[in-house]
Amino acid sequence: MSSLQPIQALSLDSVQQQAFVKYFNSLPEKPATTVRIFDRNDYYSVHGSDATTAAREVFSSVSNIKRMGLEPNRLDYLVLSKGNFEILVKKLLLVRRYRVEIYVAEGSVKGSDWAIKYKGSPGCLSQLEEVLGDGLGGADGNTPCLMAVNIKIDPVTKGRLLGVACVTAGDYEMSVTEFTDDDLLTELETITVQMAPSECLVPATDNDDYKALKKVMERTNVTVTKLKKTDFSTEGLIQDLNRLLKFKDSQQQDANSFQETTKEVAMTCLAAAIKYISLLSDSTNFARFKLSSIQAECFLHLDAAALSALNVLPELGDTHAPARSLFGLLDRCRTQQGKRLLAQWLRQPLRDINLINERLDVVELLMNNSQLRLQLHEDHLRRIPDLQALARRLTRKKANLHDCYRIYQAINRLPSLLQCLSEANNATVHSSLTEPISELNDDLNKYQQMIEATMDMDAVDRGDFLVKPTFDEQLQALSEQLEEFQSSAEKELNKAARDLGMEAGKTIKLESNPQNGFYFRVTLKEEQTLRGNKKYTIIDAVKGGVRFKTKSLEDITDEYTQTKTNYEKEQDKVVAEIVGIAAGYSECLFCLSHILSRLDVLVSFAVAAATAPYPYCRPVITEDLDELVLEDLRHPCLEVQEGVSYIPNDVVFKRGSCLLHVVTGANMGGKSTWMRSCGAAATATPDSLVLVDELGRGTSTYEGCGIAWAIAEELATVCKCFCLFATHYHELTRLASLHPGVIVNSHAEASVVDQQLVLLHKIVPGPATASLGLHVAKLADLPDSIIEYAEAKQAQLETNLFEIESAVKTQETSEGQKLILEFLKKCKEVQESITSDKDMMLEIAKLKDTLLKHNNKYVESLIA
Incomplete structure (x- = not known):
């Protein structure tokens, strides 16, 4: 009979449980990434498999899961408080990048009539702002960016033509x-890294291009959402943009005047994004949006692998060890808008030398002027609220008087901040920071006057x-009434005091609270004076004393409460x-937020540089990269x-003497760390710095060596870019003698x-003198028989490699290299012309047979 008892946590009896289980099981199928x-x-x-997901996210355990219904239709469920609900939704959307659907009962919550009231996805959080308020933001405070991608065939080149649109509704x-x-x-992938979307919309299709797109999004931790192909339609888009876009006074009020609207495939993506996040359903979005082109070429191209290998950003949800990433190390920002801009700068390293040096000028000034740095970091910036979020609340008519006052306080600080910056007496600071802040301060002067006049x-x-109260006649009248009731209550206090x-x-004493209104309070010692006195009604007797009231005081409370309600309604109109x-x-506040965030990040850089174990120094950057x-x-x-006691190392590249380092040495010796240090330290230029670590590990020894050799030569002699090439193929050290002045060991x-x-974790010139692998094996106490066999096998392999070394020293080398280059070109043609993997591999096998028929020793020694 116990299974028929109601489950108290859900307050449902067995019949209600069965009804809900039946309803839940009738819901359409969904992916595991929707909760x-x-x-x-x-x-x-939450119910079913979602209960397990929620329990792990909130409680790190499934022990709280219970079961409802009767056999055989039992259903797992988990009950969440409002606080746990908020934790769950934030983790699902911001860390897991899942989707959320919130169902609300259309009748009684004990019934089975439910409907989706709110939806949320990583790139669309607007509906959940009503549920979670302003606390919904990324780990680094980012407002969610939604990306949409569509792939067509270019009618001219017959290649893949990609359209991309990004919408950041919060900005x-x-x-x-x-x-x-x-x-x-x-x-x-480069654009995805730069824009950092939370979610990507794509047309529902499974062709190879969209499979490749899915892989890109998986590498960059972006949720992929498939939409109907009809959602990628530009029908009515121009009319929608005419309502959403903010036009300049001198600009033609027509979206067709934007050159971006000529990008037909990109416009299909923009149409899908606008529809997906329902921008037109909120009138506060009208005449607010800016439309621009993504300028990917302005920034260094980084893919997801580079971000990860160089530890640029923390992993999603990782807040425990900030120093594990460059973001965590450099983040000394005092404002939320500063943190957002820092993450953006790290994803978008500049390539313009003048813009780079402008930032460096300010950071150097702050490094050298500790008083200015401390004033900005410890005093001014720490008192600046998230003006971007507050400006958005104003725009959406969600702000209250407290929000308005926080903005007022921030603007009040601007004169002293400007005074502080002016003492720097620096042209770059003046033009990029002081002057624009000063102009905005003048524009916001009337805002200050309004707040002072009304609050x-x-x-x-x-x-x-x-x-x-003096701001509005009706408020003034109601305020005077409230004062009269307060005075009447105090008269009742005096009357009761005389009586008692x-x-x-x-x-x-006379006190009041929202539950009881006005009341009197005496200590517990005085409680006996009230006994039997019918004039007074005791409310309660607690440790703090005895609370009581009279009929007259109760009447005053009723009138006071009604008048206060009227006052609040009238005040709401004024607010x-x-x-x-x-x-x-709001536009001025958005601009001010951007400038202050820029100042915050530059101060953050200076603080990080000054407080490092050994202070950082400013790099000297030149237009022509002849040396690094x-x-x-x-x-x-x-x-x-x-x-950790870090051992510093030099990195030197010079055209004409050293373009490529072939880096050898023992595992754990510091090769990868040296390369990553170089990658993290380089400033971005149109010339590339290439870092290659252990190329060729996924194939046979000889094939891997051959591939690594060919790529190293191509980078050094054709691309001519600076390169660090870490390898365990000791044979590659011979490249230095073949290409003196270009490749070094x-x-x-x-x-x-x-x-x-x-x-020793020290990088020194020259190749590694010997392999330490067998010695490491001896230190690991491997049996002598295995060590002896390994030594014999090593000698045999080194003998086989003699043919490669001999071939390198003959004229067959250049002929063999030409044959391999031609072979690789033909392989590429095959790859581009044949879509089937099986057919492609058959053609490549034929090309390999043809290559071997030349009987070139260089080729044979590499492929054997």
Whole structure:
């Protein structure tokens, strides 16, 4: 009979449970990345597999999961408080990048009539702002960016033509681009890294291009959402844009005047994004958005692998070890808008030398002027609220008087901030920071005057945010009535004090709260004076004293409460008017937020540089990259880890003497760390810095060596870019003698002292003198028989490699290299012309047979 008992957590009897189970099982199928949550007024519930997901996210355990219904139709469920519900939704959307559906009962929550009231996805959080308020933001404070991608065949080149649109509703920004891409969608990955979308919309299809797109999004941690192909239609788009876009006064009020609208494929993406996040359903979006082109070429091209290998950004949800990433290391920002801009700058390294040096000028000034740096970091910036979020609340008519006052406080600080910056007496600071802040301060002066004229500043000191009663005649009349009722209540206090023989305000006090209104309070010692006195009604007797009232005081409370309700309704009208006027300043506030975030990041850089274990120095950047010299280079994240004594190393590239380092040495010797340090330290230029670590590991020894050899030569002699090439193929050290003045050898130094392997983590010139692999095996106490067999096998392999070395020294080398180059070109043609993997491999096998028929020893030694 126990299974028939109601489950108290859900307050459902067995019949209601069965009805809900039947309803839940009738819902359409969904992916595991969508979680359904049911709003039951005072709490929430999740069911089935979603209960397991929620339990792991919120409680890190499934022990709280219960079961409802009768056999055989039992259903797992989990009950969540409002606080746990908020934790779950934030984790699902911002860390897991899942989708959320919130169901609300159309009738009684005990019934089975439910409907989806709110939906949320990583790129569309607007509906959930009503549920979660302003707390919904990324780990780095980012407002979600939604991307949409469509792939067509270019009618001219017959290649892949990609359209991309990005919409950041929180910033009222739309940006688009259109380009042809390769089969790996390399350019798309670059743009995805730069724009950092949370979600990507694509047409529902499963062809190879969209499979490649899915892989790109998986690498960049972006949720992919498939839409109907009809959603990617530009029908009615121009009319929609005419309502959403903000036109300049001198600009033709027609979206067709934007050159971006000529990008036909990109416009299909923009149409899909606008529809998906329902921008037109909210009138506060009208005449707010900016439309621009994505300028990917302005920034260094980074893919997801580079971001990960160089530890640029923290992993999603990783807040425990900030120094594990460059973002965590450099983030000394005082404002939320600063943190957002820092993440953006790290994803979008500049390529313009003048813009780079402008930033460096300010950071150097702040490094050298510790007083200015501390004033900005410890005083001014820490008092600046998230102006971008507050400006958006104004625009959406969601702001209150407290929000308006926080903006007022921030603007009040601008004169002292400007005074602080002016003392720097620096042209770059003046033009990029002081002057634009000063102009905005002048524009916001009337906002200050409005707040001072309308807000009761005396009430603010008490923690209340109210409109001045004198600002509105109706408010003034109601305020006077409230004062009269307060006075009447105090007269009742004096009357009761005389009656009870007590001292008003001391032994008997007048107090009030929202539950009871006005009441009297005396200490427990005085309780006996009230006994049997029918004039007084005792409310309760607690440790703090006895609370009681009279009929007259109760009547005053009723009138006071009604008048206060009327006052609040009238004030709400005035507040709505104030917020409406304040919303007119939102554009200025967005601009001010951007400039202050820029200042915050530059101060953050200076603080990080000044407080590093050994202070950072300013790089000297030249227009023509003839050399790259990094002296005593350290890895910024590793050197701050506990227990690490970092050994600095130099990196030197010079055209005419050294373009490519072939880096050899023992595992754990520091090769990869040296390369990553170099990658993290380089400033971005149109010339590339290439880092290759252990190329060829996924294939046979000889094929891997051949591939690594060919790529190294191509980078050094054709691309002619600076390159660090770490490898365990010791044969590659011979490249230095073939290409003097271009390729040099370097190695991570290690030695054996008293039968102990010592890794010195020092990069020195020349190739590694010997392989330490067998010695490491001896230190690991492997059996002597295995060591002896390995030594014999090594000798045999080195003998086989003699043919490669001999071939390198003959004229067959150049002929063989030409044959391999021709072979690779033909392979590429086959790859581009044949879509079937099976057919492609057959053709490549034929080309390989043809290559071997030339009987070239160089080729044979590489492929054998």
